[in-house]
Amino acid sequence: MEKTMAGFDNPLTVSRRGLLAGAGGLTVLAALAACASPGGGGSRPIKFWNMPWGNTQFTPLDKKITLGYRPASGLPAASYQAVQWANFTTTFASAVASNTGPAVSSGSGTQAFQFSQQNRIAYADELLESWKSNGIHDDFLPGILDTMKTSRGYVAVPYNLDMRALWYRKSLLEKAGVQPPTDWQSYLDVCEALKKNGMFGFGIAAGAQGNGAQIVVGLMINNGGGLFDEEQKPNCVTPENIQALEYIVELVRKGYMDPGSVSYSGTNAQTQWKGDKFAMGFEGPALAQVLGGAVGDDMAIGDPLVSANGTKGALYFPNNIMMYKNTPSQKGSEAFLTYYYQNMKQLWTQNTGAGLPVLRSIAATPEFQADANAVKMVDVWQPICKTWAAPGGDALFSNVALVDSTPAMSTFAQGVLSLKVTPKEALTSLQKTVIAGMK
Known part of the structure; x- marks a missing residue:
């Protein structure tokens, strides 16, 4: 599956939100699900798996941000793995089903919704509630959070937009x-x-x-x-x-x-x-x-x-970051994501091609405002956009x-x-x- 938008290899091709079902990922997951159950604990790090959302500068900077995380006492540190778009659906499905996958990841835009059906997703309601006190919750562009809400809760957190x-x-x-x-x-x-x-x-x-x-x-x-x-x-x-x-x-x-x-x-x-x-x-x-x-x-x-x-x-396509039940610490996953969202601005201010931001504060930076086309997409187009x-x-x-x-x-x-x-x-x-x- 080829990347789109910010991947730059072939940005006008099929959607990289690409679907687990379309690539057989759910079949793999269903076959393996009976062999393992969610677990966690110990002193394992919070494994963060991210996709190469931008140009060649994206992953090195993203890794630097991740490894710069200094957890509070008693919470695990974070590790980083870049997952390539080629065969990523099978990579995630196999790893999640066998409990060797991430605690936090991005992926396809519908991945969290599909994994939630397998009882693998840790819902983000408590995380989002905690963000009301630090300003992140109210920093999202209009309507973005609603795209992640299901009858059971928020399956993920919006990350970037296509x-x-x-x-x-x-x-x-x-x-x-x-x-x-x-x-x-x-x-x-x-x-x-x-x-x-x-x-x-x-x-x-x-x-x-x-x-x-x-x-x-x-x-x-x-x-x-x-x-x-x-x-x-x-x-x-x-x-x-x-x-x-x-x-x-x-x-x-x-x-x-x-x-x-x-x-x-x-x-x-x-x-x-x-x-x-x-x-x-x-x-x-x-x-x-x-x-x-x-x-x-x-x-x-x-x-x-x-x-x-x-x-x-x-x-439009709200790409997102999700948390999994297989984590050494749910509080650790939430603490890491709080840090990450407070520090991910660099991915846009340093022009790594990470797509359109979901946070108003990032869209308001001088570096982002210098691109009139990007500004118009956020200010004029995003409010009238709808999902699938x-x-x-x-x-x-x-x-x-x-x-x-x-x-x-x-x-x-x-x-x-x-x-x-x-x-x-x-x-x-x-x-x-x-x-x-x-x-």
């Missing part, structure tokens, strides 16, 4: 004589002007290593739709979703999408951005940094579009694993973008697939 926001090339829109769009109709108008200049306004990569499905669902959310209802059950075939897909079909039929986009990877998309072919598109926070050079400097974040239904919205759980709610749950960068979603997006199925047919097929995959 989203699909509207990017455009400033010079290419200027060349076409148009201003950035503000709604669906003006987006069509800008696309038409770009087409006359040999450019595409609906830049997208829907191949197996692209994020096309995320863009499609993002526009459904933009129109007030989404995939799940208030009871967390799939509800795909709605008027809002059909209208959004009809809009996408219009973009394709009018030639505003590169015909090759149906099979493009993230690398292909980068080539098109750099080659003055993609002038607009919905991508992740690190796009400008990944493209780099003069093209990177030419990139700008647009405004959230007002849909045909009169609504704003976009898809939309429109029924924002709190994630285990079954979103069925739609987060899965083969079924790639098939869904490719069917729409290739015009091989109607919007209603595509949504109906997706609904059946998701229902079949639910436990």
Whole structure:
């Protein structure tokens, strides 16, 4: 599974929130769960496993922060392990099931929700309550904490954000004589002007290593739709979703999408951005940094579009840090995380590409404020973003694993973008697939 956003290897490819279910991780866990039970104790350290969320500077600095932890008397110290994205689902599933895993970790965005079903997660309610006295609790961006809340408690703590926001090339829109769009109709108008200049306004990569499905669902959310209802059950075939897909079909039929986009990877998309072919598109926070050079400097974040239904919205992914029941000390896990959140600001102020921050205090630093695009994503886009759980709610749950960068979603997006199925047919097929995959 390839990284996205801040990983920089191929930032426009499949979501690195990538799912345990999709990679067979839950199967491994289920097979091993009967062989071991949660345990802990002794003088073992708090094992912190983190993913390489950023560029090459991220992991060394993250390790330095972790090993700088000086626990209070009687609490264990912390150790650090970087877990690579390749095969990380199996790495976690096997380690957690055999009680050789971490006490604290990041991972995929739905990992905590899935492990909680196996009774492996230590809920974060007491930790978050303790943070009310030190200011961390009230420092989170609006609505972020709610994405982690389940009927049994908070399964994890938000850590960094990924989203699909509207990017455009400033010079290419200027060349076409148009201003950035503000709604669906003006987006069509800008696309038409770009087409006359040999450019595409609906830049997208829907191949197996692209994020096309995320863009499609993002526009459904933009129109007030989404995939799940208030009871967390799939509800795909709605008027809002059909209208959004009809809009996408219009973009394709009018030639505003590169015909090759149906099979493009993230690398292909980068080539098109750099080659003055993609002038607009919905991508992740690190796009400008990944493209780099003069093209990177030419990139700008647009405004959230007002849909045909009169609504704003976009898809985002709250990545998180979770605690496990297999820990030498639950108080130790909580003490370490308190320290970590009080000191992780450096990951953003030193430009390690850690994604968008979840804390207002980090977003307010001079170093972060120097990036106008990042600031706009936090200030303007984040408040209107919703998770895979939309429109029924924002709190994630285990079954979103069925739609987060899965083969079924790639098939869904490719069917729409290739015009091989109607919007209603595509949504109906997706609904059946998701229902079949639910436990």
